[in-house]
Every structure is written in C-alpha cells, then in structure tokens.
Amino acid sequence: xxxxxxxxxxxxxxxxxxxxxxxxxxxxxxxxxxxxxxxxxxxxxxxxxxxxxxxxxxxxxxxxxxxxxxxxxxxxxxxxxxxxxxxxxxxxxxxxxxxxxxxxxxxxxxxxxxxxxxxxxxxxxxxxxxxxxxxxxxxxxxxxxxxxxxxxxxxxxxxxxxxxxxxxxxxxxxxxxxxxxxxxxxxxxxxx
Amino acid sequence: xxxxxxxxxxxxxxxxxxxxxxxxxxxxxxxxxxxxxxxxxxxxxxxxxxxxxxxxxxxxxxxxxxxxxxxxxxxxxxxxxxxxxxxxxxxxxxxxxxxxxxxxxxxxxxxxxxxxxxxxxxxxxxxxxxxxxxxxxxxxxxxxxxxxxxxxxxxxxxxxxxxxxxxxxxxxxxxxxxxxxxxxxxxxxxxxxxxxxxxxxxxxxxxxxxxxxxxxxxxxxxxxxxxxxxxxxxxxxxxxxxxxxxxxxxxxxxxxxxxxxxxxxxxxxxxxxxxxxxxxxxxxxxxxxxxxxxxxxxxxxxxxxxxxxxxxxxxxxxxxxxxxxxxxxxxxxxxxxxxxxxxxxxxxxxxxxxxxxxxxxxxxxxxxxxxxxxxxxxxxxxxxxxxxxxxxxxxxxxxxxxxxxxxxxxxxxxxxxxxxxxxxxxxxxxxxxxxxxxxxxxxxxxxxxxxxxxxxxxxxxxxxxxxxxxxxxxxxxxxxxxxxxxxxxxxxxxxxxxxxxxxxxxxxxxxxxxxxxxxxxxxxxxxxxxxxxxxxxxxxxxxxxxxxxxxxxxxxxxxxxxxxxxxxxxxxxxxxxxxxxxxxxxxxxxxxxxxxxxxxxxxxx
Ligand code: SF4
Ligand code: SF4
Numbered sequence: 020x021x022x023x024x025x026x027x028x029x030x031x032x033x034x035x036x037x038x039x040x041x042x043x044x045x046x047x048x049x050x051x052x053x054x055x056x057x058x059x060x061x062x063x064x065x066x067x068x069x070x071x072x073x074x075x076x077x078x079x080x081x082x083x084x085x086x087x088x089x090x091x092x093x094x095x096x097x098x099x100x101x102x103x104x105x106x107x108x109x110x111x112x113x114x115x116x117x118x119x120x121x122x123x124x125x126x127x128x129x130x131x132x133x134x135x136x137x138x139x140x141x142x143x144x145x146x147x148x149x150x151x152x153x154x155x156x157x158x159x160x161x162x163x164x165x166x167x168x169x170x171x172x173x174x175x176x177x178x179x180x181x182x183x184x185x186x187x188x189x190x191x192x193x194x195x196x197x198x199x200x201x202x203x204x205x206x207x208x209x210x211x
Numbered sequence: 212x213x214x215x216x217x218x219x220x221x222x223x224x225x226x227x228x229x230x231x232x233x234x235x236x237x238x239x240x241x242x243x244x245x246x247x248x249x250x251x252x253x254x255x256x257x258x259x260x261x262x263x264x265x266x267x268x269x270x271x272x273x274x275x276x277x278x279x280x281x282x283x284x285x286x287x288x289x290x291x292x293x294x295x296x297x298x299x300x301x302x303x304x305x306x307x308x309x310x311x312x313x314x315x316x317x318x319x320x321x322x323x324x325x326x327x328x329x330x331x332x333x334x335x336x337x338x339x340x341x342x343x344x345x346x347x348x349x350x351x352x353x354x355x356x357x358x359x360x361x362x363x364x365x366x367x368x369x370x371x372x373x374x375x376x377x378x379x380x381x382x383x384x385x386x387x388x389x390x391x392x393x394x395x396x397x398x399x400x401x402x403x404x405x406x407x408x409x410x411x412x413x414x415x416x417x418x419x420x421x422x423x424x425x426x427x428x429x430x431x432x433x434x435x436x437x438x439x440x441x442x443x444x445x446x447x448x449x450x451x452x453x454x455x456x457x458x459x460x461x462x463x464x465x466x467x468x469x470x471x472x473x474x475x476x477x478x479x480x481x482x483x484x485x486x487x488x489x490x491x492x493x494x495x496x497x498x499x500x501x502x503x504x505x506x507x508x509x510x511x512x513x514x515x516x517x518x519x520x521x522x523x524x525x526x527x528x529x530x531x532x533x534x535x536x537x538x539x540x541x542x543x544x545x546x547x548x549x550x551x552x553x554x555x556x557x558x559x560x561x562x563x564x565x566x567x568x569x570x571x572x573x574x575x576x577x578x579x580x581x582x583x584x585x586x587x588x589x590x591x592x593x594x595x596x597x598x599x600x601x602x603x604x605x606x607x608x609x610x611x612x613x614x615x616x617x618x619x620x621x622x623x624x625x626x627x628x629x630x631x632x633x634x635x636x637x638x639x640x641x642x643x644x645x646x647x648x649x650x651x652x653x654x655x656x657x658x659x660x661x662x663x664x665x666x667x668x669x670x671x672x673x674x675x676x677x678x679x680x681x682x683x684x685x686x687x688x689x690x691x692x693x694x695x696x697x698x699x700x701x702x703x704x705x706x707x708x709x710x711x712x713x714x715x716x717x718x719x720x721x722x723x724x725x726x727x728x729x730x731x732x733x734x735x736x737x738x739x740x741x742x743x744x745x746x747x748x749x750x751x752x753x754x755x756x757x758x759x760x761x762x763x764x765x766x767x768x769x770x771x772x773x774x775x776x777x778x779x780x781x782x783x784x785x786x787x788x789x790x791x792x793x794x795x796x797x798x799x800x801x802x803x804x805x806x807x808x809x810x811x812x813x814x815x816x
Binding site for chain 2: 029042043045046049051052053054055056064065066076077079080081084085099100102103119120121122123124125127130134135138
C-alpha cells in the first residue's frame with residue numbers, strides 16, 4: 020500500500036510543518052516515508068510544495084503527474100497549479116482564501132481565487148472547500164491554518180491514520196504552549 | 212541501528228559524524244547549507260564547526276586540519292568550488308593524512324544557482340575520487356565510505372549530492388551512538404618533503420596519482436554502490452546507465468515492468484571501468500539518463516571505442532535526453548519509453564486551467580534592501596548611472612518596480628564590474644551593491660583594487676547583519692560563531708577606511724529622506740566612496756505594528772504600490788490596502804505617499 024500526497028501553497032503558510040507531522044506519524048507507525056519540498060528562493064512569497072510518500076517499495080520522494088491520492092491546497096490557485104498531479108478519483112482539500120501575488124498588485128489585476136475554485140470543483144466535484152481565513156478567526160489565531168487543513172485532510176480518509184494520531188505527533192513535536200490551540204484547529208469542523 | 216526521518220543534508224552530516232568527524236568548515240550556499248548547520252546542532256565536544264569567510268578559506272582550513280590527521284569535512288555549493296579551486300588543485304597533489312571529504316552540492320535546474328556546472332568534471336580535472344549518492348540513505352552510508360577511502364588513499368575526496376538528494380527527506384537507518392567511530396587526530400608532524408609543494412614533488416605526485424586512480428577504478432568496480440541490475444525482460448539487449456536522483460526516477464519508471472539492464476554509477480571518477488564493461492556486455496544500445504553534463508555517456512562512449520564494442524551509447528550528446536535542466540519522474544519515464552519503444556506515459560487530458568498567478572520571489576515585506584534601492588533610485592533620478600548587483604537576497608532588487616540591478620555575475624563581482632564600466636563610460640555614476648556577508652566573502656579585494664587603481668565609484672553595502680538568502684547564517688560582522696561564541700564584530704566601515712576609502716557614511720535606509728541625501732552627498736565626491744546602509748533583516752526582528760491607510764486622505768494614486776512593490780501593499784476591490792499579516796510597519800510606504808495617507812496606529816483616527 021502506497022500513499023502519495025501533495026501539499027501546496029505559498030511560502031509562510033506552514034506547509035513544511037504539516038508535512039513533518041504526517042511523516043512523524045508514519046514513522047511512529049513504522050511506515051516508510053519520504054518527502055521533498057521547495058527550499059530557498061521560492062520561500063519569499065513564491066509557490067511552495069511538499070511531496071510526501073508513505074509505504075513500501077519507493078525509490079524517490081517525488082511522483083509523476085496523475086499519481087497523488089490527496090492534494091492539500093493551502094491556496095486556490097496553488098491547488099489548481101498542482102491539480103495535474105492528482106490521480107483519477109483522488110481527493111482534494113483546499114483553502115478558499117486567495118493570496119494575491121505582488122505582481123498581480125502591480126498590474127492592478129484583481130485576483131480573487133473564485134475562478135480557481137470553480138475550475139477545481141468542476142474537475143473534482145467532491146473537493147473539500149474550507150475557508151481557512153474564517154476558521155483561523157474563529158479559532159483565534161492566524162497561525163493555525165496548517166492544523167486546520169491537516170485535520171480536514173485526515174478526515175478525508177486517504178491517510179492511514181486518525182486525527183488523534185496526528186494530534187499525538189503534534190504534542191510530541193510542537194512547543195507545549197501551542198498544544199491546546201493546535202488541537203482545536205485539528206478538530207475544527209465547520210458547523211452547519 | 213535505529214530509524215530517523217532525516218533531510219539528505221542532515222544525513223550527510225550525521226554520516227560524517229558517525230565516521231569520526233573532527234572538523235567541519237564551509238561557506239553557506241543552497242543546496243549545501245544544512246550539512247554544516249546539522250553538524251553544529253548535533254555536535255559533541257570533539258567536533259569543531261565554523262562558517263569560514265569563503266570556500267577557499269574553508270578548504271585551506273580543512274587541509275591544515277587534515278595534515279594533522281583530523282577527519283575533516285568542507286562544505287559548499289558547486290559555484291563555491293570555483294572559489295576554492297586554487298587550493299583544491301594543489302591539495303590533490305599534496306594529499307592528506309586524516310580523512311578529508313569536500314562536500315560540493317550541485318544544483319540541476321538550476322534552482323538557486325548561477326550555473327548548471329557539474330562537479331564530476333572537477334573530480335576528473337583535479338584527479339580526485341568522487342562519490343555521487345542517489346538517496347538520503349545512500350548519502351548517509353556513502354559519506355562514511357568516502358572518509359574511509361580518503362584516509363586509506365591519503366587523498367581528499369569529493370562528495371557530490373544534488374539538490375533533490377540534499378533537500379529530500381526519508382526515514383533511514385542510522386547508527387546508534389555506540390556504533391559511531393571516535394577519532395583522535397595525532398597532530399601535525401613536521402615533514403617539509405611532504406607538506407611543501409615543489410615542482411619536483413609535483414612530478415612524482417602526478418605519477419603516483421595516475422597509478423592510484425587506475426587502481427581505484429578497479430576497486431570501485433567492486434564497490435557495492437556501483438550497481439548493475441540484471442534485466443528482467445527476456446532477451447533484452449538494451450540497458451540504462453544512470454546516477455544520483457535520476458537513478459530513482461529510472462527505477463520508479465521501470466517498477467512493475469519487464470525492465471532492461473540498469474547500471475547506477477556512484478563513483479563517476481575514477482570511473483568503474485570493469486563494472487561498466489560487465490554492464491555493456493551483449494548490449495546493443497544504452498541510454499544514459501544524467502543530470503547536468505553527459506559524464507557517464509562520454510565514459511561509456513570512450514570504453515566502447517577502447518574495447519571495440521558495437522554498443523550504441525545514447526543520451527544528451529545524441530539528443531535522446533534533454534541537454535539542460537533538471538530531470539523528473541516524468542522526463543525519465545518519457546525518455547525510457549521512447550528508448551524502449553513503449554507507449555508514451557499518458558498525460559493528463561483535462562481542460563487547461565484559468566491563467567494562474569505567477570509568484571516570482573520578491574523581497575520580503577519590510578525588507579530594508581527595498582528602502583536602500585529606493586533611496587539610490589531617488590537620488591540618481593535623471594542621472595546617467597549604472598547599478599551593479601551581487602549575490603544575495605538583494606539580487607531580487609532587479610524586479611519591477613525597483614528595477615535597480617543592471618548586472619549580476621558571481622560573488623563579489625559587482626564592485627569590480629562597476630570599475631570596468633566606469634573606465635569605458637567615465638560620465639556614468641557607477642554603483643556597486645553588495646550584502647554584508649558577500650562583502651566579507653569576496654568584495655574586500657575589489658574595494659582595494661578600486662582604491663589602488665583610482666576608480667570613481669560608490670560601493671553600497673547592504674548591511675542587514677546576517678546572511679539572509681541562505682537562511683540567516685552568522686558572518687564576521689555579526690559577532691557570533693557556529694561554536695556559539697560571542698566575539699568582536701568585524702566593522703565594515705573600519706575595513707573600508709583601513710583599505711583607504713576615505714569617504715564612508717553609514718545611514719539607516721528606512722529614514723528615506725536622510726538616506727537619499729546621503730546618496731547625493733556621497734556620490735558627489737570624487738574617487739572611491741562607500742555607503743553602509745545598516746538595518747536588520749526584516750525576518751530577524753520582531754515586526755512592528757502594521758501601518759494603516761487613512762481612506763479620507765488616500766487618493767488611490769497607487770504611488771506606494773508602483774514605487775515599492777512591497778508584498779504588504781495590496782489591492783482589495785481595486786483600492787489600496789495593507790495586508791495585515793505581512794506588513795512589518797517599517798514605515799517606508801508612509802514616506803513615499805505624497806498625501807500622508809499612510810501612517811501608524813493613531814494615524815487613521
Ligand atoms: S530575508 Fe531579510 S534580507 Fe532577505 S528579502 Fe527578506 S527581509 Fe530582505
Ligand atoms: S510599512 Fe509599508 S512598506 Fe513597510 S512593510 Fe508595511 S506595507 Fe510594506
């Protein structure tokens with residue numbers, strides 16, 4: 020059994036920690052894990068991604084297009100950018116809050132992310148849409164977006180573990196003062 | 212043994228430490244940086260770690276330690292080896308006593324480098340053995356072998372991972388502390404006939420190096436990491452030769468199929484000739500899947516000539532593999548399918564997405580470099596001027612709307628390039644921009660040259676008290692070392708005055724008006740002069756309160772956006788707004804707004 024995951028977004032959204040928590044949980048369960056992510060220039064407001072693979076018989080952390088079981092998109096356009104990697108029937112969890120690139124501001128264009136979301140839902144009808152910005156406000160911290168996304172992704176059922184297991188890894192790796200906040204974010208589900 | 216989830220660079224450091232590492236020195240550079248950082252973080256008392264001022268210094272320091280029989284590692288990125296090539300070429304002749312591994316990370320793509328140079332050529336050029344790992348686990352294992360070969364053959368060896376191995380993570384088997392070696396260096400033993408390079412000595416050394424490399428080619432032919440994997444396809448007379456991360460792409464592409472024979476070359480120099488001949492035996496065609504240069508392809512082509520083999524060698528030289536850029540799972544799969552006559556891997560045939568926003572890297576919100584560039588731009592408005600940039604975050608000053616970098620070549624080049632331009636165009640106001648870390652690494656000699664040769668130029672040092680681009684490493688101006696000591700800071704101003712620059716001013720770029728006046732004042736003086744724009748990297752200081760825009764005063768002229776391009780300034784429904792999550796409150800935009808519409812807290816009321 021192999022699991023191919025792609026986490027994508029914009030530098031500074033906490034993607035690396037998300038990937039580490041999944042990897043840490045896999046390690047704990049003795050599941051082999053590999054990952055690869057963007058480091059360097061790309062971090063300054065650039066697109067950021069992390070490939071993550073769990074299971075036996077892997078040679079490299081990257082995988083070709085059409086092979087991701089799950090894409091966790093922290094930003095609508097970034098999810099669309101990486102969509103070719105999704106395999107048929109794969110799942111997508113996406114944050115609906117757009118991040119405006121500086122170049123768009125300069126050109127005076129008004130990127131809203133809406134056209135990205137409609138493209139996404141057209142191609143992946145069961146994509147899970149989540150307003151991460153609103154969720155962060157509800158929980159009371161702009162820093163928990165990654166935990167919100169991670170919780171929602173685990174609930175999709177693609178990953179071989181539960182939110183509680185991820186929570187345990189979080190408690191082992193993150194500073195204690197953030198435990199309560201992160202736990203709330205991991206368990207966050209939009210009501211209504 | 213136990214399992215850990217490690218980054219490739221961390222695995223290299225941990226592997227080196229398991230081999231009894233005593234000393235590590237390096238100069239920061241993507242994708243090599245985390246090797247030294249990991250060593251510093253996991254260090255025990257017996258290990259000394261330093262960021263040297265540049266790669267040449269690091270390599271010479273490593274040589275000295277290795278003369279004392281210490282096990283040493285030197286770390287750098289590929290272009291850093293150009294800087295260190297002078298000691299490298301000579302040290303290859305002198306040799307070492309303790310194991311010495313020179314870690315040089317290559318960057319196919321290139322993703323964050325100026326060139327796509329291939330360190331495997333440096334190996335054959337300098338005649339030094341070279342190791343090329345293909346995975347995180349292999350990097351951990353092979354670096355230990357590299358130390359063993361180095362010490363056994365008393366020669367420095369090159370260890371050359373590429374970005375995807377350096378920055379990949381994997382759960383790997385690592386040694387328990389009691390399995391790791393502890394090595395005590397015996398110290399320097401005086402022997403001028405060994406440690407002093409002389410033409411006669413070099414002649415002798417050259418002879419024995421050639422002899423050793425022939426021997427090593429045989430030894431490496433039996434080396435466990437130089438693999439030949441038999442074909443699973445019946446009667447298949449095709450083979451694939453590959454290396455590094457491309458080997459893993461190849462194996463992914465072949466998994467679950469009747470596969471051709473595969474060779475993985477983990478020691479590109481000395482080339483494992485006997486192993487390669489075993490691989491070539493009976494094959495009609497071989498496809499070489501390599502990144503950067505066709506090193507294996509040339510070796511195999513040569514071997515076929517030497518041994519009159521009928522095998523056709525295909526790859527970059529024959530146009531079967533793309534000549535430049537990074538390989539990927541997809542590119543390897545496509546190249547292999549074409550070679551094997553398999554159906555091309557199916558692409559995804561979905562409708563094209565709406566135009567995606569591009570996100571080129573930009574200077575951070577609140578970055579003081581933005582202010583420095585803008586001050587020079589304002590001061591030089593309407594004057595014929597040239598702006599020579601250098602390597603660091605501030606290379607991003609080339610982007611619109613700042614558009615303030617006319618040239619960028621290599622570390623420390625700007626200060627000299629600007630002198631060259633000034634000689635041809637004496638009526639031009641010549642500026643060189645250099646960061647603090649780059650200044651120490653390689654711009655001081657350029658400043659001396661300018662003073663000595665009576666250039667007319669302004670050197671602008673962007674001093675943000677860190678090496679920001681590669682992840683905030685300390686340097687001589689920061690007063691901190693990798694051993695955790697607090698030391699006297701080397702003053703850039705004192706250095707410049709010391710080499711004879713008399714007009715030196717230090718200014719805060721975030722005080723825009725004063726900064727602009729400073730540039731005008733300094734530029735007006737003859738000869739070599741310097742400005743030090745001093746303000747800490749925005750990532751390292753606690754952000755101030757975001758500014759706010761007074762809607763009553765803002766005329767939507769968008770001057771702030773068009774002059775600065777700060778990510779903190781955004782358009783919301785067509786109106787200028789502050790992105791609260793990014794703005795650091797640096798106040799630069801407030802000084803640019805012609806209607807004083809931008810200000811601090813109390814301002815909006
Ligand atoms: S990391 Fe520091 S120096 Fe680099 S762009 Fe950001 S604020 Fe500027
Ligand atoms: S004060 Fe203005 S220039 Fe400075 S970070 Fe905030 S928005 Fe950017």
